Amino acid sequence: DAGITQSPRYKITETGRQVTLMCHQTWSHSYMFWYRQDLGHGLRLIYYSAAADITDKGEVPDGYVVSRSKTENFPLTLESATRSQTSVYFCASRGGVLAFFGQGTRLTVV
Amino acid sequence: AQSVTQLGSHVSVSEGALVLLRCNYSSSVPPYLFWYVQYPNQGLQLLLKYTSAATLVKGINGFEAEFKKSETSFHLTKPSAHMSDAAEYFCAVSPETNDYKLSFGAGTTVTVRA
Numbered sequence: 001d002a003g004i005t006q007s008p009r010y011k012i013t014e015t016g017r018q019v020t021l022m023c024h025q026t027w028s029h030s031y032m033f034w035y036r037q038d039l040g041h042g043l044r045l046i047y048y049s050a051a052a053d054i055t056d057k058g059e060v061p062d063g064y065v066v067s068r069s070k071t072e073n074f075p076l077t078l079e080s081a082t083r084s085q086t087s088v089y090f091c092a093s094r095g096g097v098l099a100f101f102g103q104g105t106r107l108t109v110v
Numbered sequence: 111a112q113s114v115t116q117l118g119s120h121v122s123v124s125e126g127a128l129v130l131l132r133c134n135y136s137s138s139v140p141p142y143l144f145w146y147v148q149y150p151n152q153g154l155q156l157l158l159k160y161t162s163a164a165t166l167v168k169g170i171n172g173f174e175a176e177f178k179k180s181e182t183s184f185h186l187t188k189p190s191a192h193m194s195d196a197a198e199y200f201c202a203v204s205p206e207t208n209d210y211k212l213s214f215g216a217g218t219t220v221t222v223r224a
Contacts, residue, residue, distance in 0.1 A: 031210040040119070042200060042216040043154075050210070058211070090153060094210050097142060097161055101154040 003027075006091050006102035013081050013109055021076045021105050023091030031094040032074040033058075034066065036087040037104070043090060049074055081109045114203050116215035124223045129173075129188040131218050133201030136182060143184040144202040144212070145175055154200065160184060171195070196222045 004025040013019045025032065030051050035043040045058030047066040055066050063085060065077045074093075078085055086109045091102040117132040135141060142161050146154040158169025165177045171194075175186045184201060201215040 033211070035214075040216055042114075042116075043214040045211060045213075048211060092154075092212075094212075097159065098156060099144075099212055101146075103153045104151075 004091060004093050004100050004102045006089075006105050009103065009105060011105060011107045013107070015082060015109055016080050019078045019081055019107070021078075021089055021091075021107070023074045023076070023102060025072055025074075025091075025093040025100075027093060027095055027100075028071055029093035029095035029100075030071070031099075032068065033092040033094070033099070034064070034074070034076045035090045035092065036060065036085075037090060038087050046076065046089075078107075081107075083109050085109050114201050114213055114215035116199075116201050116218050118218055119216065120219045120221070122221045122223060123191045125193060126190050129186075129191045129195060129220065131186040131199050131201075131220070133175075133184045133186065133215060134182055135184065135201075135203045137203055137205060141203045141205055143175075143177060144204075145169065145173070145184075145186050146200045146202060147171075148198045148200065148217075150197075157186070157199070191220075191222050193222050193224065196220055 007022045033048045034046040044060045049055045049068045052071050089105045092099045113136050115134045144159045145157040158167045160167050160177045168174045173188045198217050198219045200217050202212045204212045
């Protein structure tokens, strides 16, 4: 199916564990983004990528790692999850003016 | 640098009444501007966009927004609210340059009273 998909949709993990959120897009868009959504903050940019093997920090990158070995995939890894990383995470891709968002991953760190 | 301010985190309107959501931006270069809507437990859906063409932009579901450069505003309106308009709305900005990052406002939750 064409579009942008995130997996898993829901995840519960324990403090200190490593967890990876997956993002896959089928349009071959150059730009991809990871945002987190928290009440009162809207969406804040964690990391973004301009192309395969090119990534850069956004507004709130601490505690996160990204990679982009293929254009279509942009996984986000929490190296050692903390309760403050409990959030809804959105992946997006952009090939021109418009950005398209995935359905989100709701992550709970206990 | 660019930022977006949405005035009012929560707006409550009666069904059939005007919906007005306020957005002001700061940008060092002429921006692209967007309004997105998020229904519960869903992703973001584009309502409309401004890309340096007509200053009054029409979007989906009867929404429209007007770009006012002098006021650095991009307020969203809908003449008559429907129950299905209950959602969270986000204003976003991105410069016209090669910087593809989108900056979002904090969001405005709309509730519609019967």
